[in-house]
Amino acid sequence: NGLTVTASASSTLTWDANGNLISDGTNTYKWDAENRLVEIDYPGVNNYSQFSYDGLWRNTKIVETTSGSVTGTKQFVWSGDSRKEERDGSGTTVSKLFTRGQTTTGSLFCYTLDHLSSVRELVDVAGTSQSQISYSPFGQEKFTISNVVPALAYASYYAHQRSHFGLTTFREYGSQQGRWLSRDPNADSTFATIQETLDPADPSAASFGKLKQLNPNLLAIQNATHDLSQLVELVTLMSDINMNAANGKPKSNLYTYVGNSPLQYNDPSGLDEHWAWCTAYCTLYAKGALAYILCMQDCMQGFPKKCLVPNR
Numbered sequence: 001n002g003l004t005v006t007a008s009a010s011s012t013l014t015w016d017a018n019g020n021l022i023s024d025g026t027n028t029y030k031w032d033a034e035n036r037l038v039e040i041d042y043p044g045v046n047n048y049s050q051f052s053y054d055g056l057w058r059n060t061k062i063v064e065t066t067s068g069s070v071t072g073t074k075q076f077v078w079s080g081d082s083r084k085e086e087r088d089g090s091g092t093t094v095s096k097l098f099t100r101g102q103t104t105t106g107s108l109f110c111y112t113l114d115h116l117s118s119v120r121e122l123v124d125v126a127g128t129s130q131s132q133i134s135y136s137p138f139g140q141e142k143f144t145i146s147n148v149v150p151a152l153a154y155a156s157y158y159a160h161q162r163s164h165f166g167l168t169t170f171r172e173y174g175s176q177q178g179r180w181l182s183r184d185p186n187a188d189s190t191f192a193t194i195q196e197t198l199d200p201a202d203p204s205a206a207s208f209g210k211l212k213q214l215n216p217n218l219l220a221i222q223n224a225t226h227d228l229s230q231l232v233e234l235v236t237l238m239s240d241i242n243m244n245a246a247n248g249k250p251k252s253n254l255y256t257y258v259g260n261s262p263l264q265y266n267d268p269s270g271l272d273e274h275w276a277w278c279t280a281y282c283t284l285y286a287k288g289a290l291a292y293i294l295c296m297q298d299c300m301q302g303f304p305k306k307c308l309v310p311n312r
Contacts, residue, residue, distance in 0.1 A: 075091065170185060
């Protein structure tokens, strides 16, 4: 019995000086001064997608252009870190998005979700399946039914169908590459500042003042625990795991998706720093044990509020 493996053609990936992908051999990418994706250029003439953002980094608008003509506009209404509505260019609501379903042009559809919150099926009110999707380990889609394409797909990330990217709150995920298109926007500065300012021998509020100003997650965790010593322990663990003591720079790959464990975890924010915090905290359990896996899943779904497991 033989085994046949079919691989895609190789391509050359190119990045800019800030670590943002600017070419994947087929499409080219443009980024703004805040390292946010603002345009994808496709083969041909004047074929592109343009992305706009609000002051909280949330993607508020996508404009699709083909052969120089605008073919579609989507505007988004957010609640916190979740997209709640899709609207067209005139502001008319097209879809409303919920955790377990969506309405599209007035019709209600429900999601069937797997353990990663990936949408496996879109079902109408009559119980008829309008979409069925399977995924590769890193999230490449394969439709067996596609009468109505769900707005959310792999890991419940917003699905940009034209590029096949999953859009999280802060970054774009490429399932074909199995990695993020850009570096973690938090990790560089946060890890370096931890290395420079952390003094576990001085567990006082003053010693964490600079860190809290840089990273409000630290303050959120301290407020959740009311225990500064636990904050010291957690920051120390994160620093040890993610910093290279020799040069004070992050030793983790800032493009890696959920520690290369896509069958167990997701990252709805797109901030790998959350992965670092969760990894540090969950080392309280034996790595690979059920308690560790549950801790990581809980933490990644609700960082930072859920990352502190009570009665540990």
